[in-house]
Amino acid sequence: MSTHDVLIVGSGHNALVCALLLARSGQRVHVLERADVIGGATRSERPFRRAPEVQCSTGAYLLGLMPPELVTKLDVDLPLIRRDPHYFLPTTEGRYLLFGSDRDALRRQMIDAFGEADWEADQRLQAELDAFREDVGPAWMAPALSVEETAERHVRPALRQAFVDLCRGSIGDYLERFGFESDLLKAMYAVTDGFTGSTGTGTPRAPA
Numbered sequence: 351m352s353t354h355d356v357l358i359v360g361s362g363h364n365a366l367v368c369a370l371l372l373a374r375s376g377q378r379v380h381v382l383e384r385a386d387v388i389g390g391a392t393r394s395e396r397p398f399r400r401a402p403e404v405q406c407s408t409g410a411y412l413l414g415l416m417p418p419e420l421v422t423k424l425d426v427d428l429p430l431i432r433r434d435p436h437y438f439l440p441t442t443e444g445r446y447l448l449f450g451s452d453r454d455a456l457r458r459q460m461i462d463a464f465g466e467a468d469w470e471a472d473q474r475l476q477a478e479l480d481a482f483r484e485d486v487g488p489a490w491m492a493p494a495l496s497v498e499e500t501a502e503r504h505v506r507p508a509l510r511q512a513f514v515d516l517c518r519g520s521i522g523d524y525l526e527r528f529g530f531e532s533d534l535l536k537a538m539y540a541v542t543d544g545f546t547g548s549t550g551t552g553t554p555r556a557p558a
């Protein structure tokens with residue numbers, strides 16, 4: 351132990367970022383990982399023995415928590431692929447949604463599959479999330495604050511309570527505010543975007 355200044359338990363991307371920055375600042379860093387591969391929820395694996403070329407993410411598949419400022423600071427070469435379309439919602443009745451960068455196509459699909467009211471609700475949801483992103487973006491690179499302090503310091507006054515409710519409350523209650531009619535759409539947002547996180551879904555394991 352005396353040969354290390356810092357001991358980091360786990361090797362998810364947060365740990366690896368910390369290890370890199372600490373090591374560069376001259377600290378002797380030791381990273382402990384219980385799995386036999388590093389990377390935590392961000393790593394890709396090939397879990398299918400009969401299709402070894404098929405790669406799957408074990409968790410994170412969108413670059414949500416690695417802001418460009420951090421990539422620059424780390425000076426790492428991170429090859430990125432744009433996922434477009436980025437989302438597929440099938441139903442058992444043949445209806446489906448394919449989300450991509452083409453907003454007109456998405457609008458047509460959403461109205462055809464679910465109706466005008468759900469499209470309008472989705473627009474309201476996306477506008478609020480855009481506003482949160484814009485307000486909270488700078489907080490990612492600043493020292494961590496509580497949810498309430500983050501709201502106070504970064505979020506525009508009209509949306510502060512909504513931000514706290516989104517972070518602290520029920521995703522069901524949050525989605526109800528936008529007037530969605532389709533339970534399927536609400537379930538999609540609740541499960542994919544509201545319930546993402548290693549704590550909620552269980553820490554991914556290395557393949558057997």
Ligand SMILES: Cc1cc2nc3c(=O)[nH]c(=O)nc-3n(C[C@H](O)[C@H](O)[C@H](O)COP(=O)(O)OP(=O)(O)OC[C@H]3O[C@@H](n4cnc5c(N)ncnc54)[C@H](O)[C@@H]3O)c2cc1C
Nearest residue numbers: 360361362363364384390391409410411412414415547548
């Ligand atoms: C299904 C799913 C989808 C997600 N999608 C996205 C996404 O698209 N975009 C996004 O930005 N984020 C996404 N996330 C969230 C993202 O994966 C996590 O926020 C991120 O991985 C957290 O990184 P971390 O370094 O804190 O920990 P983790 O990635 O959870 O890594 C923790 C590591 O510590 C190890 N460990 C734990 N306990 C010990 C111990 N006692 N001793 C030794 N090692 C230990 C674990 O084996 C693991 O390797 C998703 C998460 C999940 C589960």
